Amino acid sequence: MTRVDRWQLPDGVEEVLPAQALIVEGLRRRLLDLYHSWGYRLVIPPLMEFTESLLIGLGRDLDLxxxxxxxxxxxxxxxxxxxxxxxxxxxxAHSLAEVGVTRLCYAGSILHTRPKSLMASRSPIQLGAELYGDSSLAADVEIIRLMLATLDSAGLQDVTLDLGHVGVYEAVLAAAELDQEQEATVFDALQRKSRPDLALALAGSPAAVVELITGLLDLHGDENVLARARQQYQQRAPAALAAVTALEQTAAAIRRQRPQLGIYFDLAELRGYHYHTGMVFAAYVPGHGQALANGGRYDDVGKVFGRARPATGFATDLKALTTLLPLAQTDRGAISLPPSEDPALLVRVEQLRAAGEVVIHSLAGKHDPRCNRQLVEQQGEWLLQPLESD
Structure with missing residues (x-):
């Protein structure tokens, strides 16, 4: 009979222990307060729903x-x-159905049948913000700025913003006039940034088509990428130029507030292509291969609920964010509370806790190991005194 370790958790599912949980919860509160200050209202959706409403609008990946x-x-x-x-x-779209711009934010656990990447958790804590009812570039810029402010609030530095736009790929694909099967093969190769597989997918295609699509793989880097894209597609895929202009304007707007921010452009970025309808963006820090936050425009996602609305937003995994931060330092320690029912002591304890102190009952005369001070009565007053180590 196979031995079962009852303490064992499923692969990719982890518990958050006290030291890390203190950071996770502190950051959650800080970020929701940040979103509130920007005008985003908190919603708390249910953990489960009927699949008819839960699995629509965001592509097959979500289904899996x-x-x-x-x-x-x-x-x-x-x-x-x-x-x-x-x-x-x-x-x-349905529960609120407001007229005009609606700004919403959320934080909650989600569950995946499999990890999204090699080192990813299957039980992330997703936190994010969504802006509905405005199709302008200004709405995308606002969401990107809020995403960057999120990482600022988490204390992360050396952030790089990655920008792309699905309109470039759509225009190139339309100009190439591939059949449906070839389209799927090309998409798969581009998504994996595999030049050999892309060459195989385009085998037998006219040289002009091969050059048109393969050129996407080289369109990544700094602002010079946009000038090259404009030159490359001006004659052969002019519909891509509107997306290039949107990227230029977005980068300029972000740089006005953050002139030192590293901005990286990737015009072959196809993450979420099947539901994104415009700008896509992500944030990275050195030494961490996965995006810490990402998002984009996904207009009309609410159509299936009765209202097609412009929409843009971003999300991050709170647990992934906090793994990059140092463990919380409880410099002040805690205060040991003696076993006494003195009303004056209870008043003093309430004052200390209201001031942010941690006050812990000393059960059976034993001090909690976190305590470095204690309450001692002197002439009817309860005073704080250092607690010597045992």
């Missing part, structure tokens, strides 16, 4: 990541959310 079960009340299929974005889209 979602755990399913049968609802014993209705007999219908439920899904445990693998992404909160479609839930917030439903809230905007």
């Amino acid at each position: 990541l979602t755990f399913r079960m049968t609802d014993q009340l209705s007999g219908r299929t439920l899904g445990v959310r693998a992404d909160i974005t479609p839930q917030v889209a439903r809230i905007d």
Whole structure:
């Protein structure tokens, strides 16, 4: 009989222990306060929903990541959310149904059937913000600035902003006039940035088409990329120029507030291509291969809920963010509370806790190991005194 370690968790699922949990919760509160100060209202969607509403609008990847079960009340299929974005889209389109711009934010656990990347968690804490009802570039810029402010608030430095636009690929694809099967093969090769596979996918295509599509792989780097793209597609895929202009304007707007920010352009970035409809963006820091936050424009995602609305937003994994931060330092330690029912002592304890101090009962006469001070009564007053180590 196989021995089962009852303490063992599934691969990719982890618990958050006290030292790390202190950081996670502190950052969650700080970021939700930040979003509130920008006018984003908090929503708390349910952990599970019917799959008919949970698995729409964000492509097949979300379908594969979602755990399913049968609802014993209705007999219908439920899904445990693998992404909160479609839930917030439903809230905007149906539950709120407001006129004009709606700004919403959220924070909550999600669950994946498999890790999204090699080192990724299957139980992230997703936190993000969404802006509905405005299709302008200014809305994208606002969301990008809020994403960068999120990383600032987390204390992360040397951030690089990665910008792309699905309109470039769409224009190139339209100009190439590939059939549906070849389109899928080309998309797969481009998504993996595989030049050999792209060459195989385009085997037999006219040289002009091969050059047109393969050129996307070289369009990544600093602002010079945009000038090269404009020159490359001006005659052969002119519809791409509007996307290039949008990238230029977005980068200029971000640089006005952050002149030292590193901005990287990748015109073959196809992450989320099947649901993004415009600008896509992500934030990276040195030494961490995965994006710490990413997002983009996904207009009309609420159409299935009865209202097609412009939409842009971003999300981050709170647990991934906090793994890059040092453990919280409790410099002040804690205060040991003696076993006494003196009303004056209880008043003093309330004052200390209200001031942010940690006050811990000394059960059975033993001080909690975190305590470095204690409350001692002197002439009817309860005073703080250093607590000597045992």
